Amino acid sequence: MNTKEKDLTYIMHTYGRYDVALCRGKGAVAYDEDGKRYIDVSSGIGVNSLGYCDDGWAEAVSAQAHTLQHMSNYFYSAQASDLAETLCKLTGLAKVCFGNSGAEANECAIKIARKYSFDKFGADRNEIVTLKNSFHGRTVTTLSATGQEVFHNFFFPFTQGFRYAEPNDIDALRALVGDKTCAVMLEVVQGEGGVNILDIDYVQAVARLCADKDILLIIDEVQTGVGRTGRLFAHEHYGVKPDLMTVAKGLGGGLPIGVCLCGEKLKDVMSPSTHGTTFGANPVVCAGANYVLSRVADDDFLRAVEEKGACLEQKLLQLDGVKHVRRLGLMVGIEIDGDAHEIAAKCVKNGLLIITAKDLLRMLPPLTITHDELDEAVLILEKTLKENTP
Numbered sequence: 001m002n003t004k005e006k007d008l009t010y011i012m013h014t015y016g017r018y019d020v021a022l023c024r025g026k027g028a029v030a031y032d033e034d035g036k037r038y039i040d041v042s043s044g045i046g047v048n049s050l051g052y053c054d055d056g057w058a059e060a061v062s063a064q065a066h067t068l069q070h071m072s073n074y075f076y077s078a079q080a081s082d083l084a085e086t087l088c089k090l091t092g093l094a095k096v097c098f099g100n101s102g103a104e105a106n107e108c109a110i111k112i113a114r115k116y117s118f119d120k121f122g123a124d125r126n127e128i129v130t131l132k133n134s135f136h137g138r139t140v141t142t143l144s145a146t147g148q149e150v151f152h153n154f155f156f157p158f159t160q161g162f163r164y165a166e167p168n169d170i171d172a173l174r175a176l177v178g179d180k181t182c183a184v185m186l187e188v189v190q191g192e193g194g195v196n197i198l199d200i201d202y203v204q205a206v207a208r209l210c211a212d213k214d215i216l217l218i219i220d221e222v223q224t225g226v227g228r229t230g231r232l233f234a235h236e237h238y239g240v241k242p243d244l245m246t247v248a249k250g251l252g253g254g255l256p257i258g259v260c261l262c263g264e265k266l267k268d269v270m271s272p273s274t275h276g277t278t279f280g281a282n283p284v285v286c287a288g289a290n291y292v293l294s295r296v297a298d299d300d301f302l303r304a305v306e307e308k309g310a311c312l313e314q315k316l317l318q319l320d321g322v323k324h325v326r327r328l329g330l331m332v333g334i335e336i337d338g339d340a341h342e343i344a345a346k347c348v349k350n351g352l353l354i355i356t357a358k359d360l361l362r363m364l365p366p367l368t369i370t371h372d373e374l375d376e377a378v379l380i381l382e383k384t385l386k387e388n389t390p
C-alpha cells in the first residue's frame, strides 16, 4: 500500500485530506513524495512559525533530544522554567501551566477560572460566556465553549455552563453576564470562525465589564499568539490585559505545546494535583519553544511580519475574484467569488498549500516567509482563480 492507501485503511477518517503526501520541507517550501514543490502559506495551521526545518530550531530541538528527552513533572526542568520565565516577562503575566495543545490550554484556563470563582464566591458562580463563531478546541468541554451549533452534536452530554454572545455587541454580552458568570472567553481575532477581527472598542468594553465584576477575561491566543498578528500577542493591539491567556499553535515551531498563563491574582489558584499532564513541559518541546521566542520576540522580526502582511494584502486585492481581505499581520482571510474549498483544492494542485476558514481562503504563512515566496503564492492563486472563472 502507498501512503494514501494505508492512511485510508488504518487512520480514522476525521479529516478530509488534500491529495498530497508531504515528506520534506525548508522554510515556506514543501515537497511531496513525488518530488513536487509547493509554496506553503498554511504552515501546518499556523504552527511552523519559523517555517519547515529552520536550522536554529532544528539544532535546539535535536541538541535537547540528545541530552534529555523527558523526565516527568516530578522534577525541575531548566528548559521549562526558562520558557515560563520568558513568557511571563514578555507578557507581564505571573505564572504558566504547561500542556500539549490548544484545547488543553483552554481546559486549564476554564478550570482555573472556575476554581478561582469557587474559592472566592462558592459553587454556583461557574458560567463562562464565550462568543458566537468562536473556536476553542475539540475536547468535550472546549467543544462546549465553542460558540457554534455545528460543534454541539453527537457527543452528548456536553459540559454545562457556557453561554454564547454575539461578537462586537457589548449589550448582548451585558445581557448574558450575571451573578453566575465567572469568566468571559474570546479570541480577539476569530481564526477558525473566518478571521473575524474584533473591534477595539468592544474588546476594551469587555475588559472593563470583567474588571468591574471580578469576572475573569480569558483570551484564547492559540492561533493569534507568537507573532502571528505582527505583535507578540494579538491582545497587545487592543490595549487590554487578560487574566488568563492561552497559547499553543505557533509556540513550539512545529512541536506540540499548549500553555495557559495567568495574572497575579490567579497565580496561586491551582495547587498540587488540581491539574497535570504527563507530557506537558517536555524539555525537547520547550527547547523548541525557547528558540522560537528568541527569534520572534524581537521588534524587527515583528515589524517584518506586519510589512509582509500589508504587502500581501495589497497584492491580493488586485486579483480578479478577490472581494475583500481580512488581515492582522500574517493572519489572512480572503473573501472570494466562488467556493473556497474547491479553490483551495485547486491551489494545492497548482503548488500552493492554502487552507480555508468558513467560506474564506485563509493564509497563515510561516512568519519567516520571504517576499519572493509570497509573490509566488499570489501568482499561483491568481492563476487558480482565473481557471475557476467560467
Ligand SMILES: *Cc1c(COP(=O)(O)O)cnc(C)c1O
Binding pocket: 100, 101, 102, 103, 104, 106, 135, 136, 137, 138, 187, 191, 192, 220, 221, 222, 223, 224, 248, 249
Ligand atoms: C486551533 C485552536 C484551538 C485548538 O487547538 P488544538 O491544539 O487543536 O487543541 C483552540 N483555540 C483556537 C483559537 C484555535 O485556533
